[in-house]
Amino acid sequence: MPEEVLFSSEQQYSREEIATYLHDVADKLAAGEAITLSSGSESTTMDPPARPTFEVKAEREGPAGNMTELSVEFELEWDEADSGSESSDSELRIE
Structure with a gap:
């Protein structure tokens, strides 16, 4: 889609x-x-539902060998009809 x-x-x-x-x-x-x-x-x-998916991503973008941009992305995701009951095996830590 x-x-x-x-x-x-x-x-x-x-x-x-x-x-x-x-x-x-x-x-x-x-x-x-x-x-x-x-x-x-x-x-x-x-x-957002009670338990959306939380994605954290750190990226380096740019031409190979000449990295030009760093980013940190925080994203909440859920299906429109989702109750948000899914869980993960590992815990995120931000320090």
């Missing part, structure tokens, strides 16, 4: 500003509340 982008925003922020956004998302998740993303006239609200 092709991917449909429901919301997209990309710009540079300070580490402190990024931390504030991540704290806001964490607070919504901890409270079991929906997350609304908005920028200008664009907006979408998503309500």
